[in-house]
Amino acid sequence: MVSSATPGRGQLTRTVILRAGIDFIDRHGARDLTMRRLGSSLGVEAMALYHYFAGKDDLLDGIVEQVIDDLDSDPQVLAEGADGWRDYLTRLAHGVRRMALAHPQVFPLIATRPSAAPWVRPPLRSVRWLENFLASLMDFGFDAPAAAAAYRSYTSFLLGHLLLEVAGTDDADSAGSDSLDPTDYPTVVALRDDLSRDPGDADFEAGLQDLLTRLDPADAVGREPRGG
Numbered sequence: 001m002v003s004s005a006t007p008g009r010g011q012l013t014r015t016v017i018l019r020a021g022i023d024f025i026d027r028h029g030a031r032d033l034t035m036r037r038l039g040s041s042l043g044v045e046a047m048a049l050y051h052y053f054a055g056k057d058d059l060l061d062g063i064v065e066q067v068i069d070d071l072d073s074d075p076q077v078l079a080e081g082a083d084g085w086r087d088y089l090t091r092l093a094h095g096v097r098r099m100a101l102a103h104p105q106v107f108p109l110i111a112t113r114p115s116a117a118p119w120v121r122p123p124l125r126s127v128r129w130l131e132n133f134l135a136s137l138m139d140f141g142f143d144a145p146a147a148a149a150a151y152r153s154y155t156s157f158l159l160g161h162l163l164l165e166v167a168g169t170d171d172a173d174s175a176g177s178d179s180l181d182p183t184d185y186p187t188v189v190a191l192r193d194d195l196s197r198d199p200g201d202a203d204f205e206a207g208l209q210d211l212l213t214r215l216d217p218a219d220a221v222g223r224e225p226r227g228g
Helices: 014-028 033-043 057-075 083-101 106-110 125-141 144-167 169-179 186-189 191-196 202-214
Strands: none
Touching: 014 033, 014 057, 014 144, 057 083, 057 106, 083 125, 083 144, 083 202, 106 144, 125 144, 144 191, 144 202, 186 191
């Protein structure tokens, strides 16, 4: 008997399935996701999902696209009306971070699922967001090479920082660190508390503002080329 809390076959849509998939991964992780388990959570047989998705890989790609597209509904993420390129990139970065922290089990999929093309980089991994990013920066006065370089540096910063942030630590990691022999690893043991410190918002903001300073096209004028 299908629960009244689940949509049932007649109420299935692609979006309903994607939302259920995101919720499943948030609660159980991507490894446990199967078409059968997701169908069961929706109150339908797994075969009903194949009317919308070719298989699990297609479903995972759709989940990644949906989470990225949800950035559009974040009222703090904007291009039009932003107070300059720094404001735009700051708002976008914090929007991506909110998305990653809201879906820490999904974010690694955003980092690892194949992109539409090798030059479409996670976490802004849709062509639509790439167009938005490049066009916005060029509207703010970046030339084409500077906008492309900014995209590469910006996505690298977000990906590296947020993958580490969503990974976090667990009790098993703590237990493993307690078993380290200070005779063999004296520096690691001595600095264990500092290494475990999670500065959170402050660290992200400091890294972001440092990146934006380096991306400033005004500062690039007259800057000595690297290695020269």
